[in-house]
Amino acid sequence: MQTVRLGRTExxxxxxxxxxxxxxxxxxARGASSDEAADIVRRAxxxxxxxxxxxxxxxxxxxxxxxxxxxDRSKLFLSTKSSVGRGQSQDNPDYLRPAEFTASLEESxxxxxxxxxxxxxxxxxxxxQLPYAREVIVPELRRQQELGKVRFVGVTEVFRYDTGHAMLxxxxxxxxxxxxxxxxxxxxxxxxxxxxxxxxxxxxxxxIMFAVRRGLNSVANAAEAxxxxxxxxxxxxxxxxxxxxxxxxxxxxxxxSQVEAAYRFCRHEPGAHVVLTGTGSAAHLEENIAAIxxxxxxxxxxxxxxxxxxxxxxxxxx
Ligand SMILES: NC(=O)c1ccc[n+]([C@@H]2O[C@H](COP(=O)([O-])OP(=O)(O)OC[C@H]3O[C@@H](n4cnc5c(N)ncnc54)[C@H](OP(=O)(O)O)[C@@H]3O)[C@@H](O)[C@H]2O)c1
Numbered sequence: 001m002q003t004v005r006l007g008r009t010e011x012x013x014x015x016x017x018x019x020x021x022x023x024x025x026x027x028x029a030r031g032a033s034s035d036e037a038a039d040i041v042r043r044a045x046x047x048x049x050x051x052x053x054x055x056x057x058x059x060x061x062x063x064x065x066x067x068x069x070x071x072d073r074s075k076l077f078l079s080t081k082s083s084v085g086r087g088q089s090q091d092n093p094d095y096l097r098p099a100e101f102t103a104s105l106e107e108s109x110x111x112x113x114x115x116x117x118x119x120x121x122x123x124x125x126x127x128x129q130l131p132y133a134r135e136v137i138v139p140e141l142r143r144q145q146e147l148g149k150v151r152f153v154g155v156t157e158v159f160r161y162d163t164g165h166a167m168l169x170x171x172x173x174x175x176x177x178x179x180x181x182x183x184x185x186x187x188x189x190x191x192x193x194x195x196x197x198x199x200x201x202x203x204x205x206x207x208i209m210f211a212v213r214r215g216l217n218s219v220a221n222a223a224e225a226x227x228x229x230x231x232x233x234x235x236x237x238x239x240x241x242x243x244x245x246x247x248x249x250x251x252x253x254x255x256x257s258q259v260e261a262a263y264r265f266c267r268h269e270p271g272a273h274v275v276l277t278g279t280g281s282a283a284h285l286e287e288n289i290a291a292i293x294x295x296x297x298x299x300x301x302x303x304x305x306x307x308x309x310x311x312x313x314x315x316x317x318x
Contacts (some may be wrong), residue, residue, distance in 0.1 A: 019276035041068065049289070050077050052109070068113070073222055082105065118151045125156065163313060163314050185317050212318075223243055234315070255297070
């Protein structure tokens with residue numbers, strides 16, 4: 001496994017991170033048991049993964065707790081999250097009070113079977129929620145940090161709505177957060193222009209979500225995502241094969257698959273520290289970690305991707 005310095009946290013973590021949410025939730029979204037999900041966690045640790053990301057809302061914290069049991073806690077970097085608002089609405093949030101937020105942290109610690117988390121994120125914060133998050137919840141988390149229950153404080157965006165990274169562009173310069181999680185992928189590499197220059201300047205640890213998601217996990221889904229971008233006038237139809245827009249990647253020497261190319265694309269982006277991979281399949285996990293550890297895509301492929309997708313800001317690949 002390759003490791004990376006997670007920005008100013010100075011922690012060294014694996015470049016491949018296990019994502020315990022997303023559409024798979026370690027397979028639990030398809031009915032896997034906690035024990036089966038814990039097997040994915042164990043396999044990831046066996047393969048050298050030290051960064052594990054879960055959340056209160058994923059329903060996988062107990063499985064992570066089972067999976068890490070018996071491992072040296074100090075060698076693992078556990079990341080979990082709680083939302084600052086109840087419900088789904090970004091516009092009219094019903095905010096959690098600090099004591100409720102702390103109760104959520106305590107519940108996460110109990111489910112994970114640990115007395116501290118390395119990273120506690122404010123989960124899926126919108127630009128509208130950011131002032132409340134900073135003024136009310138961050139100070140509470142800093143108190144928990146002083147008590148030793150949280151090592152670092154992070155924030156994650158809601159990439160499927162905030163495809164232009166409005167929240168992170170405001171949050172990063174405040175220096176309130178040690179680590180951020182951003183969406184970044186072949187379909188929408190906009191973080192390259194709007195987020196990474198800021199995280200690099202502020203030396204903030206940066207986690208990548210949505211490397212593959214649905215939009216890139218099959219040829220048909222990529223074709224559908226590209227059709228929408230053509231429809232919205234965000235990409236030039238002359239530059240893509242509408243049936244198989246990323247076929248040129250698979251045809252290139254040394255590229256194993258569209259999914260492999262998607263993880264490699266993220267891993268070598270300047271400013272990206274940990275690439276998260278979410279799966280309920282041990283075979284996918286092994287392939288994906290190998291992809292994250294593989295060499296950068298050749299520069300001619302990166303140039304072609306940039307020509308096609310470089311100006312996209314509206315897609316997430318959800
Ligand atoms: N706002 C937030 O805070 C937020 C939002 C979203 C995600 N996240 C975090 O980011 C992590 C990563 O996002 P993600 O889970 O969406 O991960 P991802 O790695 O971008 O995509 C995972 C999806 O692709 C499929 N897949 C994985 N490997 C594959 C392969 N080799 N071949 C074909 N399909 C494959 C998975 O299904 P299978 O199970 O079939 O492999 C799953 O549906 C999440 O788990 C979560 O920890 C955070």
